[in-house]
Amino acid sequence: xxxxxxxxxxxxxxxxxxxxxxxxxxxxxxxxxxxxxxxxxxxxxxxxxxxxxxxxxxxxxxxxxxxxxxxxxxxxxxxxxxxxxxxxxxxxxxxxxxxxxxxxxxxxxxxxxxxxxxxxxxxxxxxxxxxxxxxxxxxxxxxxxxxxxxxxxxxxxxxxxxxxxxxxxxxxxxxxxxxxxxxxxxxxxxxxxxxxxxxxxxxxxxxxxxxxxxxxxxxxxxxxxx
Amino acid sequence: xxxxxxxxxxxxxxxxxxxxxxxxxxxxxxxxxxxxxxxxxxxxxxxxxxxxxxxxxxxxxxxxxxxxxxxxxxxxxxxxxxxxxxxxxxxxxxxxxxxxxxxxxxxxxxxxxxxxxxxxxxxxxxxxxxxxxxxxxxxxxxxxxxxxxxxxxxxxxxxxxxxxxxxxxxxxxxxxxxxxxxxxxxxxxxxxxxxxxxxxxxxxxxxxxxxxxxxxxxxxxxxxxxxxxxxxxxxxxxxxxxxxxxxxxxxxxxxxxxxxxxxxxxxxxxxxxxxxxxxxxxxxxxxxxxxxxxxxxxxxxxxxxxxxxxxxxxxxxxxxxxxxxxxxxxxxxxxxxxxxxxxxxxxxxxxxxxxxxxxxxxxxxxxxxxxxxxxxxxxxxxxxxxxxxxxxxxxxxxxxxxxxxxxxxxxxxxxxxxx
Numbered sequence: 236x237x238x239x240x241x242x243x244x245x246x247x248x249x250x251x252x253x254x255x256x257x258x259x260x261x262x263x264x265x266x267x268x269x270x271x272x273x274x275x276x277x278x279x280x281x282x283x284x285x286x287x288x289x290x291x292x293x294x295x296x297x298x299x300x301x302x303x304x305x306x307x308x309x310x311x312x313x314x315x316x317x318x319x320x321x322x323x324x325x326x327x328x329x330x331x332x333x334x335x336x337x338x339x340x341x342x343x344x345x346x347x348x349x350x351x352x353x354x355x356x357x358x359x360x361x362x363x364x365x366x367x368x369x370x371x372x373x374x375x376x377x378x379x380x381x382x383x384x385x386x387x388x389x390x391x392x393x394x395x396x397x398x399x400x401x402x403x404x405x406x407x408x409x410x411x412x413x414x415x416x417x418x419x420x421x422x423x424x425x426x427x428x429x430x431x432x433x434x435x436x437x438x439x440x441x442x443x444x445x446x447x448x449x450x451x452x453x454x455x456x457x458x459x460x461x
Numbered sequence: 462x463x464x465x466x467x468x469x470x471x472x473x474x475x476x477x478x479x480x481x482x483x484x485x486x487x488x489x490x491x492x493x494x495x496x497x498x499x500x501x502x503x504x505x506x507x508x509x510x511x512x513x514x515x516x517x518x519x520x521x522x523x524x525x526x527x528x529x530x531x532x533x534x535x536x537x538x539x540x541x542x543x544x545x546x547x548x549x550x551x552x553x554x555x556x557x558x559x560x561x562x563x564x565x566x567x568x569x570x571x572x573x574x575x576x577x578x579x580x581x582x583x584x585x586x587x588x589x590x591x592x593x594x595x596x597x598x599x600x601x602x603x604x605x606x607x608x609x610x611x612x613x614x615x616x617x618x619x620x621x622x623x624x625x626x627x628x629x630x631x632x633x634x635x636x637x638x639x640x641x642x643x644x645x646x647x648x649x650x651x652x653x654x655x656x657x658x659x660x661x662x663x664x665x666x667x668x669x670x671x672x673x674x675x676x677x678x679x680x681x682x683x684x685x686x687x688x689x690x691x692x693x694x695x696x697x698x699x700x701x702x703x704x705x706x707x708x709x710x711x712x713x714x715x716x717x718x719x720x721x722x723x724x725x726x727x728x729x730x731x732x733x734x735x736x737x738x739x740x741x742x743x744x745x746x747x748x749x750x751x752x753x754x755x756x757x758x759x760x761x762x763x764x765x766x767x768x769x770x771x772x773x774x775x776x777x778x779x780x781x782x783x784x785x786x787x788x789x790x791x792x793x794x795x796x797x798x799x800x801x802x803x804x805x806x807x808x809x810x811x812x813x814x815x816x817x818x819x820x821x822x823x824x825x826x827x828x829x830x831x832x833x834x835x836x837x838x839x840x841x842x843x844x845x846x847x848x849x850x851x852x853x854x855x856x857x858x859x860x861x862x863x864x865x866x867x868x869x870x871x872x873x874x875x876x877x878x879x880x
Contacts, residue, residue: 292783313787327877331780335473345784347466393784405877411875425661 239265239304240433241289246298248284248456258284259296260456265402265451271427271434273444275451282437283405285453289435290323290403291315303400320349324394328406331384332378338389339365341373346396357396364392368422384415391422395432402426404436408443420446468792471797474777478770485766486806489857492759493810493849494750498817500845503748505838507741513672514737515730517612519580519703520712521735523725525560527553536609563699566723575706575715580607582701590652590660591643598639598679599655602688611705614682616833621647621667626684633663635671636677653691661691753852760856763802767795767864771871779873793867799861800854806841807814807853811846 243365248259258281266272275283289300291307295314300307302322307315332341339361346357365371367436368388373381378389387407394402404423408416420443426432426450436447444450452460468858475482483645529551535541560566563581570579582601588595605627608614615623618634626632633653635645645651663683671677683691689698704719706712712729720727731738778791822839 283878287878290783292872292874313789316782316785316787316790319783325783327783329877331776331783331877333473333777333780335477335777343783344466344470348463348785348790350463350466357531 238268239269240268240302241266241435242301242304243285243289244299244301244367246285246288246296246300248281248288248293248296258456260457262298262456264451266435266457266460269427269431269432271423271448273449274435274437274450274451274453275439275441275444275446278439280453286403286405286435286437288327288457291318293408296337304369310369312396321397322400323400324397324399326387326390326394326404326407328409329454330356330378330383330390332386332393334377334379336377337375338378338381341378341389342392342396344441345393349397361392361396364395365389367395368392382413384418387411387415387419388422395426401435402435404434404438406438407436407441408438416440416443463790467793467797467832470781471801472795474770474774474794475801478773481766481770482802484799484804485763486809488759488762489756489803489853491808492752492755492811493807493853494813494817495755496849496852497811497814497845498821499752500849501749501814501818501839501841502821502837503744503754504840504842504845507744508840509834509838511555511737514734516647517617517671518730518734519611520706520709520730521704521719522729523560523566523702523704523719523723523727524700525556525558526726527558529553558700559694560699560702560725561809564697566725570702570704575708575711577705577707578607578611579705580604580611581685581699582608582703582704583685583692583698584700585688585692586656587653587691589639590654595654596639596642598610598636598653598681600633600688600691601680601682602685602691603682604685611703617669617671618667619670621665621666625666626682629664629666630662630689631661631687632683633668634667634669634682636680637668638677639679639681640665657692659691659693663687664723669762675756691857719806751833752849756852756856759806759853760860763857763860764864765801768867769800770798771795771864771868774868775871776877778868778871779876782871782873783877788862791792791871792865795865796858796861799857799865800855803854803857803861806857807850810853814846814849815841 242265243262246259247257250256250258262285272286282357284293288296291300291302302318307318310318332338333344336344336351337380339358342361343357344363346360347354352360362371362374368391370388370392370393373385373389378386379388387410390447391407409418411419423434423436424446427434437441438444449461451458484782533546533548533551535546535548550691567579567581570576582605585600586601587598587600589598603614605614605624609623619637621634623634626634633651635643635651643651645665647665650662651665652660652662654660669677669682671680685699686696689696692698706715709730713731715730716727719725781791782788818839818841821837824837826834826837828834
């Protein structure tokens with residue numbers, strides 16, 4: 236197909252507490268540009284652990300991780316933070332918005348951190364992202380004034396602000412009701428199809444997974460089907 | 462851009478918890494206020510107490526001392542040169558207290574540009590005759606004008622005019638306690654007897670109060686001419702030469718130089734009053750210790766509040782890190798929070814400290830012993846403000862440093878998974 240956005244090569248991961256357990260065994264796969272991939276599996280099969288390794292937040296593993304062809308293995312904490320800032324967008328099960336800031340500012344923060352464009356432009360851009368997600372009218376509210384579904388959409392807008400190579404989600408619909416889950420899924424789908432955005436979503440919701448382009452199924456720390 | 466963003470985030474976090482922030486800042490303000498107030502007051506008091514002695518003490522005093530000769534005849538003998546000679550019952554030689562050739566010495570000193578001023582003086586033992594009783598006393602014969610210029614003589618003359626001592630012949634200014642004992646009023650004439658039996662009538666023109674009761678009981682002042690007349694000496698007769706220097710610190714070294722040069726005893730102020738310096742030093746040390754303790758306690762307050770804030774904001778820190786803020790950025794955010802508490806609290810503290818000092822300065826303080834003092838003494842030294850300011854920034858920096866480091870090391874995975 237086309238270029239590989241992210242590639243995992245033989246990743247092993249151990250938990251040492253209380254005794255050493257191998258949680259990920261020889262994980263190798265890749266995600267290409269514009270792909271909408273889901274990782275599924277039973278609770279405890281290591282899918283979230285894998286996601287945190289792929290997101291560069293967890294650095295304690297064996298094997299190698301390439302993002303856009305560049306190895307993450309040797310990079311220092313500050314450099315990894317920069318990679319996360321620029322190339323990866325996050326959506327978590329819990330929205331993790333900062334209540335001290337307005338919705339707009341929350342969306343803008345990673346952009347301001349990247350600092351590649353002037354503040355006015357980032358603000359304009361953030362508005363656009365909010366518009367795509369249909370919540371631009373809430374821009375000046377504080378996050379705690381929004382509903383759960385709206386918050387999750389703000390979190391998606393925040394993930395999009397720096398035009399990341401890939402959006403990663405850890406059970407992004409896990410906390411939402413049926414209707415809101417549907418909305419979030421449709422947004423993802425739209426991003427993948429219309430904007431050619433790559434997505435990698437961890438979920439245990441099979442209905443959600445079935446509708447994605449590709450399913451990576453995990454069991455006991457191994458990929459059993461992809 | 463990046464600094465602006467960090468300041469922006471810090472400000473939002475601070476304002477989100479403005480009550481706690483205020484408490485932390487008030488802690489710093491309070492401690493700096495007390496630090497400034499305490500040190501200004503203590504230092505003012507020190508200056509006052511030191512001034513009590515040091516203003517009235519010459520930096521170097523030249524005098525003759527009656528003492529046994531250092532060179533006994535046997536030491537000069539060649540025959541006994543290599544022996545240990547023990548001599549018993551050595552007596553002082555018959556020597557006058559007078560400084561020989563005082564006029565020439567004074568002239569030489571006046572030419573020395575390290576010297577600020579010179580005041581010759583005669584000290585002599587007398588008896589004040591009160592009816593049939595004789596009270597012992599000391600008369601200081603002084604050059605009224607230079608004594609006033611160098612040792613602020615007029616400050617201690619509580620009643621009467623000090624210059625009358627010069628203008629009215631055969632006049633005396635009595636120590637207040639001595640005058641009370643003698644029941645002598647201003648304008649009265651008293652009689653004194655010298656050690657050699659000479660008698661003289663002196664007119665009381667004022668009272669003198671030094672603040673040290675023991676001194677006021679015995680000492681009185683007369684002009685140098687009157688004293689020479691009393692002793693029946695010529696107008697060259699001087700027993701002490703008091704020297705004030707431009708720089709107090711060179712006194713010990715200069716005293717040694719003069720001692721050799723003029724072949725006189727010379728004592729410097731540091732040696733004569735070492736106990737006062739020790740006293741001042743200890744008092745200053747204690748006030749600094751208390752002040753700095755206050756600041757450190759305030760530092761712990763900031764440390765606590767920041768720690769709480771970090772527990773509170775764990776999620777926010779995790780998400781900041783997940784979206785690309787490095788540990789260094791998080792560190793900078795919390796250091797900024799701590800420092801702004803320190804700077805704000807510190808500036809307020811310096812202002813309140815100045816206010817507190819000014820307030821103490823207004824409190825009436827009247828004491829018999831210190832006639833020139835009407836309110837509590839305060840030393841408005843810029844040094845205290847600089848130390849207070851710098852220290853408030855340093856303590857808050859360190860109070861912020863450890864929590865910040867903890868915040869920067871937070872692993873976002875642990876927190877995000879924990880939900």
